[in-house]
Amino acid sequence: MKYYLGVANTFHDSSLALVDSEGKVIFAEANERYLQYKRAVNTSPEPYVRIENLLLEYTEPGAEIIAAYTWSEDYEDYIKGIMDEQGFTAFKDYIESTPDDEVPDLIRDQYFSSAFFIKSALAGSQLSGLNLQFGLSQLPERSRINLAGIRKYEHHLTHAATACYTSPYTEASCAILDGYGEGSAYQCYSYKDNKLPALASRVQKYGANSGSLGFFYMQICKLCGFGLFHGEEWKVMGLAAYGKLNPALYELMTALIRVEGLDIVQADMPVCLNSYLELEKYRHMGGESYLNVADLAYTAQAVFS
Numbered sequence: 001m002k003y004y005l006g007v008a009n010t011f012h013d014s015s016l017a018l019v020d021s022e023g024k025v026i027f028a029e030a031n032e033r034y035l036q037y038k039r040a041v042n043t044s045p046e047p048y049v050r051i052e053n054l055l056l057e058y059t060e061p062g063a064e065i066i067a068a069y070t071w072s073e074d075y076e077d078y079i080k081g082i083m084d085e086q087g088f089t090a091f092k093d094y095i096e097s098t099p100d101d102e103v104p105d106l107i108r109d110q111y112f113s114s115a116f117f118i119k120s121a122l123a124g125s126q127l128s129g130l131n132l133q134f135g136l137s138q139l140p141e142r143s144r145i146n147l148a149g150i151r152k153y154e155h156h157l158t159h160a161a162t163a164c165y166t167s168p169y170t171e172a173s174c175a176i177l178d179g180y181g182e183g184s185a186y187q188c189y190s191y192k193d194n195k196l197p198a199l200a201s202r203v204q205k206y207g208a209n210s211g212s213l214g215f216f217y218m219q220i221c222k223l224c225g226f227g228l229f230h231g232e233e234w235k236v237m238g239l240a241a242y243g244k245l246n247p248a249l250y251e252l253m254t255a256l257i258r259v260e261g262l263d264i265v266q267a268d269m270p271v272c273l274n275s276y277l278e279l280e281k282y283r284h285m286g287g288e289s290y291l292n293v294a295d296l297a298y299t300a301q302a303v304f305s
């Protein structure tokens with residue numbers, strides 16, 4: 001029998017799902033649960049031993065496995081390209097050549113976060129499939145399970161497929177607003193007849209009009225005093241319920257990022273620098289009540305919405 005092993009192989013929040021040939025989900029789990037490691041940052045998407053034991057438990061000897069991944073074949077080359085791009089190297093030069101006290105915390109954080117994400121994304125991509133292929137090769141012949149194929153899909157298409165195929169609709173427009181992706185952090189799709197063509201090609205690279213609502217929300221999360229990889233982003237929304245709109249903050253935040261047609265555009269570096277410098281004056285200070293930044297959370301939610 002044929003099975004489909006879905007592997008969400010981003011370097012954080014990786015997860016596994018096994019679907020039978022009828023399309024029925026027979027197993028699904030975020031790896032953080034098995035690993036007992038919040039968000040499973042920088043781990044293999046197929047935990048060793050776990051992956052072959054799962055397949056032994058839920059399939060039968062002789063089963064064929066098609067593994068499907070949430071980043072395309074070209075992703076690794078794309079990531080390597082970003083490292084050499086003018087936008088990122090200019091950012092690196094700016095951080096390295098500017099005295100520490102002249103760089104806004106949020107700008108410094110954006111640089112180190114970007115560098116961390118890029119290196120982690122490359123490592124995550126290179127780890128994908130490694131444990132699966134080796135684990136299956138080590139099974140004794142009587143319980144052999146065959147890896148019959150590996151499929152790699154464009155990242156935002158996998159988000160769109162999850163949203164559309166699990167929805168009650170047969171026809172829809174679908175907007176994916178992510179933290180990052182393969183060329184941009186957003187994409188729009190048209191969903192009809194079970195097909196999902198993209199509405200526009202996204203070829204922007206790092207720094208060129210690559211606005212990211214995900215990155216914006218990460219920065220707000222940090223300003224509110226919550227950790228990015230501590231799984232605390234949801235607290236921004238909860239805190240917003242205690243705040244009200246601050247017009248000055250709203251102006252600073254809307255200067256950072258804007259929507260133009262189907263594009264999300266990030267402001268130029270001087271505008272970002274100025275806004276971040278001003279926004280830092282509103283940030284949560286360690287030890288104070290989080291209610292002091294409730295207006296920050298509310299205003300960010302208003303901008304985000």
Ligand SMILES: [Fe+2]
Binds near residue numbers: 155159178179180
């Ligand atoms: Fe994503």
